[in-house]
Amino acid sequence: MMARKRVAVLISGRGSNMAALIEAAKDKTYPAEIVLVAANRPDAGGLETAKAAGLATAVVDHTKYGKDRAAFDGALQALLEQHRAELVCLAGFMRLLTADFVARWQERMLNIHPALLPSFKGLDTHARALAAGVKLHGATVHFVVPEMDSGPIIAQGAVAVHDDDDEAALSKRVLAVEHRIYPLALKLVAEGRVSVVDGRCRIAGADGPQGAMIVPAE
Ligand code: GRF
Numbered sequence: 001m002m003a004r005k006r007v008a009v010l011i012s013g014r015g016s017n018m019a020a021l022i023e024a025a026k027d028k029t030y031p032a033e034i035v036l037v038a039a040n041r042p043d044a045g046g047l048e049t050a051k052a053a054g055l056a057t058a059v060v061d062h063t064k065y066g067k068d069r070a071a072f073d074g075a076l077q078a079l080l081e082q083h084r085a086e087l088v089c090l091a092g093f094m095r096l097l098t099a100d101f102v103a104r105w106q107e108r109m110l111n112i113h114p115a116l117l118p119s120f121k122g123l124d125t126h127a128r129a130l131a132a133g134v135k136l137h138g139a140t141v142h143f144v145v146p147e148m149d150s151g152p153i154i155a156q157g158a159v160a161v162h163d164d165d166d167e168a169a170l171s172k173r174v175l176a177v178e179h180r181i182y183p184l185a186l187k188l189v190a191e192g193r194v195s196v197v198d199g200r201c202r203i204a205g206a207d208g209p210q211g212a213m214i215v216p217a218e
Pocket of ligand 1: 011012013014015016017018091092093112113114175178
């Protein structure tokens with residue numbers, strides 16, 4: 001088997017997507033291993049989950065860097081190098097990264113967004129999806145580019161929106177999809193099966209999972 005890709009996961013909060021990645025990587029045949037979980041907030045709940053799983057954790061507290069985004073990103077970069085990370089997964093990481101940092105990790109940094117991009121970039125995606133009356137909603141894993149919630153789409157998962165959905169109910173169903181598509185997307189990338197052509201992801205290999213997941217209406 002090829003060496004597993006060394007992955008750093010960056011979080012800001014509870015880290016349920018991080019936990020899904022940790023769970024997937026417990027399988028020795030999974031092509032990636034989590035070598036670091038780092039948070040920009042010392043109180044990020046996911047840090048405890050990561051520690052309990054026996055993983056290396058770190059905090060780069062953005063408040064210590066004031067408006068100096070380059071210095072914050074520099075500290076992050078040093079940490080990633082220290083742990084010899086090869087891929088970075090943003091998982092509920094609520095900081096914008098500098099274009100320099102993003103360029104360094106081009107096609108090696110993934111993000112998960114709780115909407116079917118390019119619809120509903122930004123915050124409050126579930127409330128906005130409900131307000132718009134869309135019938136399908138979901139989540140997207142994409143490569144990170146300097147522009148927020150943009151970049152080549154690796155995987156998407158869709159759920160039906162129910163007439164009686166509120167934000168809590170819808171976000172819960174989408175979160176369950178997030179926890180399935182993030183490990184899938186990371187697997188595809190770690191296996192070297194994802195290439196970007198004209199700004200779009202192509203996934204090599206006729207068999208096995210591709211980047212689409214439609215969760216049947218329950
Ligand atoms: C997820 O919905 C993710 O898509 C969004 O922020 C939330 C983070 O949740 N960007 P968690 O920290 O992974 O539980």
